[in-house]
Amino acid sequence: MGQIEDLRLLVVIVDCGSISKAAAQLRIAKSAVSRRLGLLEDRFGTVLINRQPGMWRITDTGKELYQRAVGVVGDVDEITADFAQTSQTIEGPLSISVPQEFGIVFLRRFLIEFSLRHKNIQLQIEFDNRPVNLARENYDFAIRVTLQMENDTNAKHIGETRHRLYASKSYLDENTAPTSAQELKNHPLLNYGGAKRAEWEFLDDKGKPVIVAFKPVMSSNSGVYLADAARSGLGIVRLPDFVGQPACARGDLIEVLPDLKQAPLKIYLIHSEKRRLNRRMRIFAEEMTVECSNQTGVQNRW
Amino acid sequence: MGQIEDLRLLVVIVDCGSISKAAAQLRIAKSAVSRRLGLLEDRFGTVLINRQPGMWRITDTGKELYQRAVGVVGDVDEITADFAQTSQTIEGPLSISVPQEFGIVFLRRFLIEFSLRHKNIQLQIEFDNRPVNLARENYDFAIRVTLQMENDTNAKHIGETRHRLYASKSYLDENTAPTSAQELKNHPLLNYGGAKRAEWEFLDDKGKPVIVAFKPVMSSNSGVYLADAARSGLGIVRLPDFVGQPACARGDLIEVLPDLKQAPLKIYLIHSEKRRLNRRMRIFAEEMTVECSNQTGVQNRW
């Protein structure tokens, strides 16, 4: 029989202080318990438990083995609990840090549906615009939307999105639309972020980066607000798809220079390296991955 | 099959990157490997490895499980290595801190014979008179001889010895031997230790402690030296059995007040709690225990 099962047997016997009781607890015949303990002792070539009638005493070696066995058996049980689907439903707390706009626009539906699917999960969603420190603050997961992530084993690339340029119809009626990245400088530009000077990076036909540096007429760390501003005709704005596309669909904004290539924004699901994935975390990660694949078309060929 | 064996299977498969290779390495039919992996996936209700022909990719869940499995499988292997008698001979370094005189007198023979029995053990014996810090200095074991040990799970009571009073024949010829503990004060006393004032504790008939405080005419942290001093007729010395008995047997010293009761000295074998017992440490501890039982008569009824 398996090594772990033998160790577990020893643990139960020691805990029960008797072979009979151990057999009762394990719901197997005591003969089996006796025999397996004997086999274990044979394998280790030592007496683990001294059990002459009337004297029941664990050997020093037995004690030592017991100590170690308890640890490793506990580990295995933990793994089993985290991976086996003993109960179909998952439960417990789950805390996630999500970038404000991405979360609200892109994930709102998913998070609500996830919550409905798993009613016993207490989902705590923190909307943050600054990257949170996963190790210090106690989040299970965080989502990052950046150009490129430093190689992190705890980061999973779950999707992509991209920036596009938008302006309102009224603006485009009153101004001649730009025909190249360079011409953008002649337009009032709205920038996501707080810097006084900003840079937008595009890719030319050969994939080389073209950088447009400018002073934004308006800055904000809210893409939705910028979209609204652009809708009022303030100028041209660069927005990630999950903000721009809905506005575009509503007719609020019109895409400018749609053929201009831009490096994709990558979406990562990250989790603290210290924290091990339990079942509910795994399921969240899985469903999240599927959701993002569906929405962004990133094939996760498993 | 056992849980650990399944986890080990997963580890091997992942390491090999293929079911066929894993089967080859494990020297079992690949059908068995395939079946067991399938069973494992069933049990966990997840796909661990996606293995359509031409596409072999470990699932995220699989990766996570693999990480954990590696750890616990390693633990089990370590336990097996430390306990199973794969090879009858033990080998490797073994370092012990022993009190000077106890070690030399009481253990010399045992340590030499142990070394002869296990020729592949590099036995390093440090004779110390001060208790060493097991955690800081890197000893496998240390031996302590004290009246009473604070309750330490890492301390094993392996034997007992006791103090006795001795004097030389010449001294007893020239002086009247004491007839009670109190009368000791009228004699020159030799004390083990460095203090200017010393106390010896005895037990009266009812087991109550009787304390004799005195200024020793000679102090030393070497019992053998004190024995030699007493042999020259300096006075009465209190020595543990392992120093006094040989001297007595040689006729160098004669026991004084043999009926006076004294609290037994307990002999402990201790090891660092941080360090786990491996096979050679366990065997040393066992043989040491047996040796001490034989010499001191402390029954270790297992």
Place this chain on the structure above:
DNA sequence: CCTTACCGTTCGAATAAGGAGAACCTGTTG
């Protein structure tokens, strides 16, 4: 002193688990 209760071991019979090997499917390669 004998009885009852409890414990652990041993034995043969019943059973369940794991492995072998062939047939099969499916992409890949030359």
Place this chain on the structure above:
DNA sequence: CAACAGGTTCTCCTTATTCGAACGGTAAGG
């Protein structure tokens, strides 16, 4: 297109493991 490599599935078979009953021993209690 054929050979090949990798994985799956099926049946058969060997083995390990369990069960239950019988046995021997100790301890407590009338």
